[in-house]
Amino acid sequence: MTTSQQQKGLRSTVRRKRPLPSIVWVSVALAALAAIGVPGFATRGNVSDIGLQVAMLVVIAMPMTLVILSEGLDLSVGALLSLGGVVLAQTLAMGAGIVPALLAAAAVGVLAGGVNGMLIARLGLPPFVVTLAMLGIARGMALVLTDGNAVVVATPAVAQLYAMSILGVPFPILCALAAWALTHVLLYHTKFGAYVFAIGGNREALTLAGVKAKVFHVAIYATSGLFAGLAALLLIGRMNAAEPNAAIGIEFDAIAAVVLGGTSFERGDGWLTGTVLGVVTIGVLRNALNLLGVESSLQVVSVGVLVLLVILVDSLRKSRFLGAHA
Amino acid sequence: MSIQNPSRFLLNHVGRLDVRRHASDETAALVYRIVLVGAIALALTIATDGFATSANLLNVLRQASLMFLLASGLTLVILSGGFDLSIAANLTLSACLAAGAMKSGGSPVLAVATAMGCGASIGLLNGLAVTLLRLPPFLATYGMLWIVQGLAFHYMGGNEIFGFPNGFRALGTGFWLGVPLPVYMMLIVLIGGTVLTTCLNFGREIYAIGANPEAARLSGIPLGGRRIAVYTISGLMAGIAAVIYLARVNAADSAMGEPILLPAIAAILIGGASLFGGTGTLLGTLFGCVILSLVIDGMNLLNLNANWQPMMVGAILLVAVLADALARRQRGRAH
Numbered sequence: 153m154t155t156s157q158q159q160k161g162l163r164s165t166v167r168r169k170r171p172l173p174s175i176v177w178v179s180v181a182l183a184a185l186a187a188i189g190v191p192g193f194a195t196r197g198n199v200s201d202i203g204l205q206v207a208m209l210v211v212i213a214m215p216m217t218l219v220i221l222s223e224g225l226d227l228s229v230g231a232l233l234s235l236g237g238v239v240l241a242q243t244l245a246m247g248a249g250i251v252p253a254l255l256a257a258a259a260v261g262v263l264a265g266g267v268n269g270m271l272i273a274r275l276g277l278p279p280f281v282v283t284l285a286m287l288g289i290a291r292g293m294a295l296v297l298t299d300g301n302a303v304v305v306a307t308p309a310v311a312q313l314y315a316m317s318i319l320g321v322p323f324p325i326l327c328a329l330a331a332w333a334l335t336h337v338l339l340y341h342t343k344f345g346a347y348v349f350a351i352g353g354n355r356e357a358l359t360l361a362g363v364k365a366k367v368f369h370v371a372i373y374a375t376s377g378l379f380a381g382l383a384a385l386l387l388i389g390r391m392n393a394a395e396p397n398a399a400i401g402i403e404f405d406a407i408a409a410v411v412l413g414g415t416s417f418e419r420g421d422g423w424l425t426g427t428v429l430g431v432v433t434i435g436v437l438r439n440a441l442n443l444l445g446v447e448s449s450l451q452v453v454s455v456g457v458l459v460l461l462v463i464l465v466d467s468l469r470k471s472r473f474l475g476a477h478a
Numbered sequence: 479m480s481i482q483n484p485s486r487f488l489l490n491h492v493g494r495l496d497v498r499r500h501a502s503d504e505t506a507a508l509v510y511r512i513v514l515v516g517a518i519a520l521a522l523t524i525a526t527d528g529f530a531t532s533a534n535l536l537n538v539l540r541q542a543s544l545m546f547l548l549a550s551g552l553t554l555v556i557l558s559g560g561f562d563l564s565i566a567a568n569l570t571l572s573a574c575l576a577a578g579a580m581k582s583g584g585s586p587v588l589a590v591a592t593a594m595g596c597g598a599s600i601g602l603l604n605g606l607a608v609t610l611l612r613l614p615p616f617l618a619t620y621g622m623l624w625i626v627q628g629l630a631f632h633y634m635g636g637n638e639i640f641g642f643p644n645g646f647r648a649l650g651t652g653f654w655l656g657v658p659l660p661v662y663m664m665l666i667v668l669i670g671g672t673v674l675t676t677c678l679n680f681g682r683e684i685y686a687i688g689a690n691p692e693a694a695r696l697s698g699i700p701l702g703g704r705r706i707a708v709y710t711i712s713g714l715m716a717g718i719a720a721v722i723y724l725a726r727v728n729a730a731d732s733a734m735g736e737p738i739l740l741p742a743i744a745a746i747l748i749g750g751a752s753l754f755g756g757t758g759t760l761l762g763t764l765f766g767c768v769i770l771s772l773v774i775d776g777m778n779l780l781n782l783n784a785n786w787q788p789m790m791v792g793a794i795l796l797v798a799v800l801a802d803a804l805a806r807r808q809r810g811r812a813h
Contacts, residue, residue, distance in 0.1 A: 281795070288792025291792075295788065352704060452627070453624075467612065
């Protein structure tokens with residue numbers, strides 16, 4: 153058998169035996185269940201509500217996929233989102249235009265994300281502790297800047313922008329789609345994307361191949377911070393105010409979405425579209441529970457339980473899959 | 479060859495040289511931390527009026543004892559190479575359930591049992607998630623954090639439960655021979671924990687698992703059982719800390735535990751434990767707690783706005799992790 157035949161055989165084997173991620177079934181089943189069992193779920197208005205509710209989470213979950221693909225974690229995005237909102241609102245209050253204000257928020261995000269990345273990539277520190285410390289710093293900074301109070305947005309431009317829609321698609325959903333498209337191109341059509349997979353899969357090989365892996369590793373966390381800073385526009389647009397304690401815990405939903413989407417914490421194995429499906433699943437679950445009158449605290453619990461179930465099913469399928477062919 | 483006593487075998491043949499080499503390192507680290515405590519205390523004595531009073535110093539110790547009770551369990555988890563992010567949420571839920579038990583007419587004994595039972599069960603679930611589901615510890619316990627926090631929110635429904643019997647409150651506010659009761663609790667846990675980790679096989683096995691899980695497995699240490707035990711102890715300590723905290727503040731709400739998570743982790747790292755497992759001591763964690771309590775006390779005495787606290791603790795945590803990494807790098811170079 154020639155090498156090319158072997159490769160061809162190998163490739164088709166891999167393609168045939170790779171199971172479809174559970175999230176595809178879970179999302180479809182959950183949506184169907186909600187449509188049948190929950191009154192008021194399958195209406196046009198409610199579906200667009202779900203879209204608006206998950207838009208910000210999509211923007212946060214996209215770079216989180218990159219972070220987790222690189223065998224990392226970013227717990228600081230929720231706090232960076234709040235801090236970005238505070239910076240955005242305060243810069244607007246000083247009379248700046250919306251673009252410079254957004255740039256300021258993005259700069260804060262990139263700076264914080266860059267520091268995270270430097271500590272993780274250059275010093276080899278555990279990502280969850282570094283980003284946990286950054287969470288404390290960012291939230292503290294938001295509290296200090298605002299003295300613990302909400303900052304009302306000074307200009308109507310933000311609310312107008314938030315309420316705008318192009319061809320019937322609301323602005324937040326456009327942002328989510330743009331974030332998805334951008335991350336997709338970044339991950340699947342650039343060298344950076346290939347390195348993201350490689351940093352998670354085989355960092356040693358990447359370094360031995362002469363790639364400055366650490367630079368790209370830092371860039372992953374900087375991207376996460378950047379998206380959090382930009383998403384602050386959606387956060388303050390929705391409430392027309394910036395609260396230092398807003399968006400706390402959104403990183404949990406983002407991580408849950410990535411994990412639900414079938415991205416593994418090891419070996420740089422994952423799927424960006426799966427994350428989007430994961431976000432939609434969480435959105436559908438929360439919306440349906442909301443319509444059924446379940447309070448938000450129990451919604452958090454149900455998201456956690458759903459994640460555990462999917463992980464359990466995935467690991468069972470994987471072990472059976474490996475067991476049958478080992 | 480069959481090995482009768484795996485952990486003893488491991489220590490005799492793998493660990494002994496290392497232990498001797500590190501013994502002088504550890505003494506130096508301890509002296510370094512004592513000097514740091516002295517320096518901070520001296521600076522605060524000079525800078526503020528109210529620091530060097532016995533009431534304030536006892537208050538610092540009381541603060542440190544709560545932090546230590548929470549951090550001691552986590553120290554064991556970190557020694558074994560794992561992590562537990564759920565301890566603060568666990569404390570919250572345990573305290574809320576204990577408060578609820580007393581509010582509905584239960585005795586303080588029942589409340590204490592409730593808190594300890596709740597804490598230990600959550601810890602057990604963490605242990606099972608890490609061993610049976612093979613989830614990365616930080617992911618499993620982070621998921622548990624939100625599940626437990628959600629349950630606490632649901633149970634309290636935005637309300638507070640306050641006003642407990644005097645017998646229960648004494649656990650947090652009482653004195654014996656002029657020293658607060660929680661401080662005795664801290665000393666008991668310190669001594670018991672130190673005996674557990676240094677004299678008993680169980681403790682040595684935890685160090686061995688943290689330092690090199692593969693070697694530990696090959697020498698016959700039951701990894702799964704030890705890990706489940708460590709997470710359960712961590713949960714139990716969160717339940718005990720919940721009792722002390724609840725008794726001191728005399729009120730339970732669904733956000734009470736969250737502010738202690740960062741300080742507890744920071745205290746452990748300041749105390750010299752490594753996040754990569756296998757290195758650290760409970761005495762070190764105690765010093766970490768005292769150092770952080772001194773800093774927080776100093777911030778209060780200097781009238782620094784409470785809003786600065788999370789930022790300050792976050793920065794201290796970052797510096798502590800950084801120091802951990804640099805120390806590890808230096809150690810790697812020396813060998």
